[in-house]
Amino acid sequence: MGNYPAEPFKIKAVENIEMTTKEDRKEAIKEAGYNTFLLDSDDVYIDLLTDSGTSAMSDEQWASLMIGDEAYAGSNNWYKLEEAVKEVYGFDYVVPTHQGRGAENLLSQIMIEEGDYIPGNMYFTTTKAHQELNGGTFVDVIIDEGHQSVADHPFKGNVDLEKYKDLIDEVGADKIPYICVAVTVNMAGGQPVSMDNLRKVKEISERNSIKVMYDATRCVENAYFIKKNEEGYQDKSIAEILKEMMSYADGCTMSGKKDCLVNIGGFLAMDEEDLYQEATQLVVVYEGMPTYGGLAGRDMEAMATGIYESVNYEYIEHRVEQVQYLGNKLDEAGVPIIKPIGGHAVFIDAKEFLPHLSQDELPAQALAAAIYVDSGVRSMERGVVSAGRDEDGSHHYPKLETVRLTIPRRVYTYAHMDVVADSVINLYENRKNIKGLKFVYEPPVLRFFTSRFEPIE
Template sequence: MPKTMIEPFRIKSVEPIRMTTRAEREALLAEARLNVFRLRARDVLLDFLTDSGTGAMSAHQWAAMMEGDESYAGAESFFRFEAAVRDLTGYAHVIPTHQGRAAERILFSVAARPGDLVPSNTHFDTTRANLEVAGAEPLDLVIREGLEPRTPHPFKGNIDLERVEALLRTRGDRVPFGMITVTNNSGGGQPVSLENLRAYRALLARHGKPLILDACRFAENAMFVKLREPGQGERAVKEIAREMFSLADGCTMSAKKDALVNIGGFLALRDDRWVEPARNLLILTEGFPTYGGLAGRDLDALAVGLEEILHEDYLRYRLRTAEYMGEKLRQGGVAIVEPTGGHAVYLDARDFLPHLGPADYPAWALVDALYLAGGIRGVEVGSVMFGKRLEDGTETYHPMELVRLAFPRRVYTQSHFDYAAEVVCELKREAASVRGVRFAKQSRYLRHFTAEFEWA
């Protein structure tokens, strides 16, 4: 049996990518004020900034788009989309949105109040920001191993049940619901086990609290459960995914990840406690309840994507891609979050750049260095993304300084990953030359998107 894991698809359309020189990239990064978010995509060779909305759609998805019903109200595209979400989740109420952060904003606007506390394993950037705008405090309660990049654990996305129980016992009156992210993006794309999810559900239920999934990478999480959790290996991934949703009372979903589309999302709820105010807010800010800010063709592509993402040959390839990249990097002496997650490889910037301290923002500096070295665009998951500037001008720093190289779905081939690994490993050998950065300008919320920097 061949050992090589091939791409389980054929390529029917291609797009050229532009090669740049080191001198060109130095000028481009300076113009972008050392923030790769501000670069033009045409100036990036391999774009690992995010896997959100950056994938390639299938022939079936493109065909489904041709049937898009663009009626303002009651479009057939919505009912096909609704049926696909209900079949997967079992939730009665399906509210489409233009992407996941809109679903978060709507839910938190109607279900959270100022002073509330919302526990999760780790809230990602938009989730955290939307809770803070609503006046609530996001609490990250991932297990200890989830903050230790090289500690082996098959489910480092698990939530710390003892800390959740202590929170509910002492301040439960301020907890409107619990959340959990599958897979745990901020912690290295690490999965959550069914055992942990069941126990979290039971704990919340004893205190009368609902559970909401941040489900944008639910299929990758379900595949990890199949591969790693005892007793789950013979189950179909779709069956595991359905059990995951059955343990929660609703979900927010950025369909730009595990629904294989370029735009779209939804809020789905089991009962009607928040449905009417959520739909009213949807109409005010997104659109009518049967399109929610999306074209009918996008809803049809999303419906097909929710079926295709559960193909196990694709999911094996997807997880193996990150594993393969991780193996190449470890062979080159590069420290990463282990084991590798589903959608990305996470570099440990503190280990990569030991000469830089927290105030040098080592993960941000490493992102800049990767672009200069090989035209690769990654994203910082560290103190720029999750730290804060306090009222007295001091900074808070994140426990981990990671660089996420997130892989667009069905876009790059093995040679692209080989090239990326070579660039990272060569940069590691020259790591002492990498300079830190300082803020020149920042915004209050989600500062990493628009901030400006200068070399330290």
């Protein structure tokens, strides 16, 4: 193991957590239908379900809450948030939303027409759902390495430029309103996109009058990887890299619950005034006034503060390197994980971990349940359950069948990562004892959130 940066903060408040017994956890996961999303928080020891809205806020952010201006329109905090987005990301227009999927809904309704195609560097669950609900078809244009668990590529989130150009030739540029580029790519393992690739995607898009819209949820993590791994950026600040990244987009959706370091909130940002006017009309219907978008004034103030904090190098270095620490511990013990290790989570390769289970036996879902029973650590499935079904009702079978160990920002210590690693390693050494699962309840959309399962005997 190498050296990892110490926490760039000191602890000012604590929240007590308790370890339950294995028998308690067996009963809890059974009651939850073997779905970690349905567990009660009180039954969880270390919660790695998601990094969305689970970050610890700084003292300055907590202070920000106390100056919330809860006016229905024209809140002072809204202007602070607008200023932060313009300064840090560089977009001219901002529409606040209650969280990222609110922004996805606005973008999809405004830009997608029935029969359109939306290329992207691998699907994300809620993004794809909004695109399809508005009549679009998602088309995966990520490089092939993005679907390979151990491909040696520093930027596995890159758009395959030839796939993108082939799609334009096949369906016509007029049927592609925008390309959705995720920075980083969650489902590929938190993999980044290079600056060179972003620049070339923009060039192709401009030639064909196609807009470039980012899923910018973890864009600061992407900027960190560019600084570490792309030639010519080692001496640039995170803020400088981030601003250049955004210059190659026409807008973005943002879940403030990730890189903006808050527990709720998001926004849709863009450079085009006409698009902004359409968004403000819809945000009133779904979210609230264009100056609060479903958020309290205090939450907008905390998000503005978090945006500025997020580009601090010491913060983002510790954040990403803590993820690397957990991933390296598992890798050194022989546990199959997605490599390179990404910026927000360690993804266990459930196919390789549980080769005795077919994808129809839901190995990632089974492994997530087993990790919880073993140690009280809550993780989540990212495989066939998350991928959903096609129009004929058959499962989508993604090449990557993973369990995501997602690290909240500024919440856990390296000692907590040791507990997680020990549990996963123990299960790997006894992996043949893990049984598959089958559905007993399945909703039609975004089934991974609320489906229920039972063991296959």
